[in-house]
Amino acid sequence: MRHGALVYLGAFFALALSWTGFVLTPQMQVGQMVATNTVPAGARYPVARPGLAQQGLQVYRANGCAYCHSQQVWQQGTVFDVMLTDGGTNQPGVVAALQAVMPRLSRPEALQLLEGLPKPVLRGVSREEAESAVKKLTTSGAKATLWIEAVGPDLARGWGKRRSVPEDFLYDYPVLLGAQRVGPDLADVGVRQPDVGWHLRHLYAPASVVTGSVMPGYPYLFEKRRVVGAGSADALALSGDHAPEVGYEVVPKPEAKALAAYLVSLRADAPLFTAPFSVGASGGPAAPATNAAPTAGGGVP
Amino acid sequence: MVSPEAKAKAAAGAPAIDAGSAEETVSCRWPLLVLFLGAAGWLVAGSLLGLLASIKFHSPMFLAEPAWLTYGRVKAASAALLVYGFCVPTALGVGLWLMSRLGRVALAGPVVAGFGGGLLHAGVAVGLVGVLRGDGTGFLHLEFPAGAAGLVFLGYLLLGTVGVLTLYRRREARMEAAQWFVLAGLFWFGWIYSTANLCLLVFPVRGVAQAAINYWHTGNLLGVWMGLMGLGTVFALLPRLAGREPGREYVAMFVFWVLLLFGSWTGIPATAPLPAWMPALSTVGTVLSGLGVLGVAVIVHQTLAGRYGSVWRDERLRFLGLGVAAYVVGGVMQVVEALSGRSWMLHFTWFTAAREWMQVYGYLALVMFGTVYAIVPALVGVDWWSRRFLRLHFWLAGAGLLFVAAPLAAGGVVEAARLLNPALGFVEVSRGTLMFLRLSTIGELLILAGNGLFFVNLAGTVAGICRRALADALRRWGAETTGEGAAA
Amino acid sequence: MSVEMRRPAQPATEGREEPTPQGAVPMWLFILLFVALFWGMNYFDRHGAWFNGRVYAPYRSLAELQMHQPPTGGINLERGRAVYESVCALCHGVDGKGKPGQAPPLAGAEWVLGPVNRLVRIPLAGLTGPIEVNGQQWNLAMPAMGAALSDEDLAAVLSYMRTSWGNKGTEVTAEQVGAVRKEIGNRTQPFTAAELLTVQ
Numbered sequence: 001m002r003h004g005a006l007v008y009l010g011a012f013f014a015l016a017l018s019w020t021g022f023v024l025t026p027q028m029q030v031g032q033m034v035a036t037n038t039v040p041a042g043a044r045y046p047v048a049r050p051g052l053a054q055q056g057l058q059v060y061r062a063n064g065c066a067y068c069h070s071q072q073v074w075q076q077g078t079v080f081d082v083m084l085t086d087g088g089t090n091q092p093g094v095v096a097a098l099q100a101v102m103p104r105l106s107r108p109e110a111l112q113l114l115e116g117l118p119k120p121v122l123r124g125v126s127r128e129e130a131e132s133a134v135k136k137l138t139t140s141g142a143k144a145t146l147w148i149e150a151v152g153p154d155l156a157r158g159w160g161k162r163r164s165v166p167e168d169f170l171y172d173y174p175v176l177l178g179a180q181r182v183g184p185d186l187a188d189v190g191v192r193q194p195d196v197g198w199h200l201r202h203l204y205a206p207a208s209v210v211t212g213s214v215m216p217g218y219p220y221l222f223e224k225r226r227v228v229g230a231g232s233a234d235a236l237a238l239s240g241d242h243a244p245e246v247g248y249e250v251v252p253k254p255e256a257k258a259l260a261a262y263l264v265s266l267r268a269d270a271p272l273f274t275a276p277f278s279v280g281a282s283g284g285p286a287a288p289a290t291n292a293a294p295t296a297g298g299g300v301p
Numbered sequence: 302m303v304s305p306e307a308k309a310k311a312a313a314g315a316p317a318i319d320a321g322s323a324e325e326t327v328s329c330r331w332p333l334l335v336l337f338l339g340a341a342g343w344l345v346a347g348s349l350l351g352l353l354a355s356i357k358f359h360s361p362m363f364l365a366e367p368a369w370l371t372y373g374r375v376k377a378a379s380a381a382l383l384v385y386g387f388c389v390p391t392a393l394g395v396g397l398w399l400m401s402r403l404g405r406v407a408l409a410g411p412v413v414a415g416f417g418g419g420l421l422h423a424g425v426a427v428g429l430v431g432v433l434r435g436d437g438t439g440f441l442h443l444e445f446p447a448g449a450a451g452l453v454f455l456g457y458l459l460l461g462t463v464g465v466l467t468l469y470r471r472r473e474a475r476m477e478a479a480q481w482f483v484l485a486g487l488f489w490f491g492w493i494y495s496t497a498n499l500c501l502l503v504f505p506v507r508g509v510a511q512a513a514i515n516y517w518h519t520g521n522l523l524g525v526w527m528g529l530m531g532l533g534t535v536f537a538l539l540p541r542l543a544g545r546e547p548g549r550e551y552v553a554m555f556v557f558w559v560l561l562l563f564g565s566w567t568g569i570p571a572t573a574p575l576p577a578w579m580p581a582l583s584t585v586g587t588v589l590s591g592l593g594v595l596g597v598a599v600i601v602h603q604t605l606a607g608r609y610g611s612v613w614r615d616e617r618l619r620f621l622g623l624g625v626a627a628y629v630v631g632g633v634m635q636v637v638e639a640l641s642g643r644s645w646m647l648h649f650t651w652f653t654a655a656r657e658w659m660q661v662y663g664y665l666a667l668v669m670f671g672t673v674y675a676i677v678p679a680l681v682g683v684d685w686w687s688r689r690f691l692r693l694h695f696w697l698a699g700a701g702l703l704f705v706a707a708p709l710a711a712g713g714v715v716e717a718a719r720l721l722n723p724a725l726g727f728v729e730v731s732r733g734t735l736m737f738l739r740l741s742t743i744g745e746l747l748i749l750a751g752n753g754l755f756f757v758n759l760a761g762t763v764a765g766i767c768r769r770a771l772a773d774a775l776r777r778w779g780a781e782t783t784g785e786g787a788a789a
Numbered sequence: 790m791s792v793e794m795r796r797p798a799q800p801a802t803e804g805r806e807e808p809t810p811q812g813a814v815p816m817w818l819f820i821l822l823f824v825a826l827f828w829g830m831n832y833f834d835r836h837g838a839w840f841n842g843r844v845y846a847p848y849r850s851l852a853e854l855q856m857h858q859p860p861t862g863g864i865n866l867e868r869g870r871a872v873y874e875s876v877c878a879l880c881h882g883v884d885g886k887g888k889p890g891q892a893p894p895l896a897g898a899e900w901v902l903g904p905v906n907r908l909v910r911i912p913l914a915g916l917t918g919p920i921e922v923n924g925q926q927w928n929l930a931m932p933a934m935g936a937a938l939s940d941e942d943l944a945a946v947l948s949y950m951r952t953s954w955g956n957k958g959t960e961v962t963a964e965q966v967g968a969v970r971k972e973i974g975n976r977t978q979p980f981t982a983a984e985l986l987t988v989q
Contacts, residue, residue, distance in 0.1 A: 064373020
């Protein structure tokens, strides 16, 4: 190749192509996204995080938390389950229907299954099988529902109810998805651990709440000071090796409170059209799923 | 001044790269030394911070107290120093040198280039302070806050302009592979760095579109830009140092277009919360760009066939050879990582860290070490301050790379297997990697030592010529004054 | 002893310079490239959901995603939108503005916002002949969709039409659709505008 201009043009077109694909198109597809509705409840999602949690995201960014924590839950697939919610009154009919649905079920086992509902009857079947089972069971007088379940190792570990989708991060800046899992995924840490006090103790001395944790502590987000009078209401409830000397208390600085508020605001548990799942085995919508911090749980604002 | 060529010939035991015309040498000397010396300094600082971060795994509360030494900040600073402190200035410096030498023309605007190098280093300094203070952006491979990134970009713009102008003024009409690679690389960096900083820091886009841009930038920076700058250098130097004239360049052309067309689509992991077509396309792009890696292996084999012994005898070639080997290994690792995304999640583990070590340190940094070792004696007209340091640096770098990348890759596979097993608590998952992390800390220690030798050697060489220049000036001044005194 | 960086072949220094036996791209590399391209196309076809911005892995198409939606008692506008975009939007446009020569607009159309019993008949059995929409004359034929879409899906898509693009109509229920379906029986003849106007 003799001409610089040719090389330059080639590079220009190659990069323009990639730029159109991975910068411009996502900007049009997800960059223009607006709030959506949960399915089927129809609640608005996402709700902007509370102000303190938004400040907490800045603490998260400043201290490089994203270097160890991802916020992207992986979903390997979606399966259908049949949940039996109510046995009804026609016991012989229901038992017969159960045996039709689960051919290898003996009569005593079926009777046992009817105790302590709701229980899953079928797991991981196709939609047709599940729907026909629901039909058989409801015809017999029981109440059964089709349950959609997102599956995968992350979800089995309890790291969420479904994969992460752009809606979860709609109002965030910066969006820090993380690249590595030195620590656990945090996409729904606020659901797993809604207690702000726990998060504060964990930030101050991780080993005090998680045995064997390799996470460093963040003592600089806290202040150790002499107890004055009755002591601060914010003081951490530490015990053992991690407790301060007698006469001292550990109180969170505003940054620590903000970070904890951000962590409990990470919920990502709304069922959406793009990431469907059924809320709760017992049927009936659970508490409205939002990005916002729960009002209950944790005494620290 | 003594002629640089004569001095180089007198001083060097091993063959040195030809100094080119005096005009070319003089024009390149100071801008390149500014770039290289600053870069070597950042490299030492970066690997020191990296070692610190690594130690924190064995003792989480080690230096937990000052906020600026917390893991997340130190890690970010160390990554940014390796890429923007070392790789960018050295690769730009080497690129300018190639433009001048291959085009047989003096650098266009050496003062501008020197100033650009200064701005670049100033930007890195501001950025380092910013990251440690907690003003880092949180975006991977774009750690510097907007102001620092602006300085880096301005510095790049000056250096890039000088590079393109030098190419434009070349006396040799035909361009060889190195020149297309460097030209495309100069263009690439400007586009990706400005887009990413504008869309993420200055006028931030909404939601996950930020993540898409960050992935796009990282894929292009590590895959395409580093590929272009390093391979261009290798294609120019490898045959010459091995005593061969560069042949026809069809395979290089193949590699070039594969890298540009497919390499620019890499970097989006399978789990990213982006529409399914993006990770799918990215996986395809990664696999296809793997063919470029094979092409590189073909070229190197064609160039060195029957001459592998010469690689071993020449330290600079050893650096280049190991660098290219790391490029091939890193490329293969990237393909494995992309293909495993749907079943293994290797990309969430230390395997990714190992792959980035391969690509950034193993490939680009080693190629740059070899090149700097090859061209600085010709530039300054004296040999390296210490040849022993040079040889030792190779062993430290090679062993360090092995000790860092191999355990991390193995640890990553173990970690991925454990992540798949939900019965294992996360603490057990992370505990399973500790033994590998300990080994990698040893590797980082070796790398730090090697980088230190590199810096000392470069600084010693530059100090040597400064001292000589000063002594010359003093002698001349002394002769004049004594002459005047005698006359009086 | 120096290595020459310039191209014009100067006399080889001490015979060290010899041409690199670097030549054409080996054939296997090209074959591999084509194999990889073929694989890539297949892979993208399987996992790429054809650039659809609303489909995320592990789903591979909008249809697959729809199949995984929870069953709903009421009207699911999200489902309506999905049905609309896969069935109707080709002619009526994603924005409901219609396409000249293909289909009249739905946004603001009196036929969409008018009586439900009239509207439901159009997709069930099709429509043919001259029709005035938003004050403009059209003369086209629309095929019947009744056999392809369930009552729920039709109700969802019609509800979506009546509440989108500025339309402010009421929702259509699956029962309403079922009633009309029963009323017209297995009619295969498309309706005409004049015939529809008699329905209230």
